[in-house]
Each structure stands twice: as C-alpha cells, then as structure tokens.
Amino acid sequence: MKFFLIVFLIFCSCGSQAQQRDTLNIEGLHQQRIETNRKGMWVLTGWGALNMGSGIIGALSTKNAEVKAFHTMNALWGVVNTGIGVLGLLRAQKEKRLYFSDADKYKAYKNSKKLYLVNGGLDVLYVGTGLLLRAKAGQANNPARNRGFGNSLIVQGAGLLLFDATMYLSHQKQHRYWKKAAPEFAVTENGLGLVYHL
Template sequence: MNLLRDWLFAATAVFFCAAVQAQRASPSSELRAFSEQRIRHQKTLGFALGGYALANIAAGSIAAGQTSGETKYFHQMNVYWNLFNLGIAGIGLLNSRKANADNETLAQAIRRHETMKQVLLLNAGLDVAYVVGGAYLRERSHSHPDKSDQLQGYGKSIMLQGGFLLAFDLVNYFVFKSRGDKQEIKLISAGPMGVGLVIPIR
C-alpha cells in the first residue's frame, strides 16, 4: 500500500513539473498577447518621444540662430531638453527590441507591466517638478535683471516641455492601465494549473 502511494506521489510530481516546464517553454496565447501588447506600447512610446525630440531639436536649432534675447534662450533650452529626451527614447527603443514575448513567464510579464505603470507615474511626478522649476526660474528673473532674458527663456521652455511630458506620461499611463489591467487580472485569476489568485492592481 505504501509502495503504491509513493509511486502515485512520484508520478504526480513528475506530471506537475512537466506541466510547469511546458508553460515556461510555450506561454499561452493569452500570456503572449499580454506581453506583446506591452512591448508594442513601449516601442510606440519610444518612437513618439523620439519624433517629438527630433522635431524640437531641428526647430530649436534653426530658431535659436535667427532670434535674440528671451526667445533665443527659449529655443536653446528646447534643444538641450530634447537631446535628453532623445536619449531616453533611444534607450527605451533598445530595451523594447531586446524584449521577447515568447520568453516571458507569467510572473515576469506581470512584474514588467506593473513596473511600466509605476515608471510612468513617477515620471509624471517629475514632470510636475519641472513645471514648478520653470516657474521658479521665471520668478528669479525679476531679481536678476542682468540674466532676465536667459531665466525667462529657459523658464518658459522648461514649463512647456514639462507640461508636454506630464500630459504624455499621464495619457500613456491610463492607456497602458486600461489595455493591460483587464488581461492581467484574467491571467492571474486563471493562474497555473487552474488555481485562482487575486492581488491588488494599482
């Protein structure tokens, strides 16, 4: 009797391990779609931010050479700011190119989805700080008349760029959340081997 029980236990363990390995090697169509959607969105973010940055760099470089005073500094800061944006967009596109939906487990896909939402919210908080920082520079221009044009121009540019990024990050956060959270909850509810699991989704 004990021998039969041990044999059944061993057979069950082998079957369970095989099922887990199969899930890792070949993710379900729902899991693959969930991961592919995140990767596509990340690529869209990179291309959109990169295109915006290139347009600002081109326009700002031309305008800065044709204007003077506050307007010149405004366009200068647009160029400086968007060189940074272009770098961020490039890094994001590089990471999205390396991502492979076929190699992601359920845990990895969920963690990356949640991380993406947290990054967008963190960026939105930084964007608010940029707008406030730009307003501070403009305010300082009144007490520094010798640098008034520079502070006013830089301040206006930072407020504009921060405002754009705030809208950009918040829109993409809500799009990301509305598209992915339903799929995420469905995948978590099903769970491996049909086991249900519920976790809070921010």
C-alpha cells in the same frame, strides 16, 4: 504641440483596438505592453527630434536673448528626449527576444506603469521649476535668459506630462485583462502572489 497631440490620439486608438483582439492571453498582454512602449518611444523620439531641430534653428535665427534661451533649452531637451527614445526602442526590441515567466510578465507590466507615474511627478516638478524661474527672473543677473529657460521648462514639462499620462493610462487599461487572463495571480497594487486552491 498640435502634432504631438494628434500623434497621441492615433496612438491611443491603435492600442485599444489591439487590446480588444487579445484580451485574455498573458503572452498577448505582454506583447501589447512591449508594443505600447515601443510606440511611445517613437513618439518621444519624434518629440525630441522636433525640439532639437526647431530649437537649433530658433536659437540661431534670433537676436532676442529670451527667445534664444527658450530655443536653446528646447534643443537640449530634444537631445535628452531623443536619446531616451532611442534607448527605449532598443529595449523594446531586446524584450521581444527575452524569456519572461508569467510572473515576470506581470511584474514588467507593473514596472512600466510605475515608471510613467514617477516620470509624471517629475514632469510636474519641471513645470513648477519653469514657473519659479519666470517669477524670479527680475531678481536674476540675466532676467531674459531665466524667462526663456522658464518658458522652455513649462513647455517641455507639460509635453512630457501629457506623454507620461497617456502612457500610464494606456498600460492601466490592461489591468482588468490581466485579472481575467491570470486568475491564479493575486493581482494587487501591493505585490504579486500565487493563489493555490486545495
């Protein structure tokens, strides 16, 4: 978890430096969005691979049912997160080659923020489910397994919440630059419109 936090701090500082260099250019902001997502997908892929590796090793090296369940669930989350990260990296590569109008660039920026916001809500749900599994473990047929799964959901949900919150805030920092770079857009939280001056 400490490794994950350190990577995020480095990631955040790199993103803000690049933003300061190119604050008022729509294409620059668009490329910054893609680059922010690309870096995030590398972090997610690394987090997934770490959980996959440590989960497999942990599950195979213990006889404790709760610990085995914890590591097994972490390994499964690792497979999913690694897959999502790799797909995200491929998408970032593809986006660099695609044509986007200025309106499309802003729409993609808003959609990125929305995605991480929705995912953050799901992360809270994962943590809540983990807490519920732990709390109700005594009533289950296999209490040790439920506690292990619950602990894993709490760890994974908290890690992903940190990831999604960081990604959302990294994109949100661009909002004021979008308003300066594209004054012809009516940039609101409800939609995108064009402003015509007569």
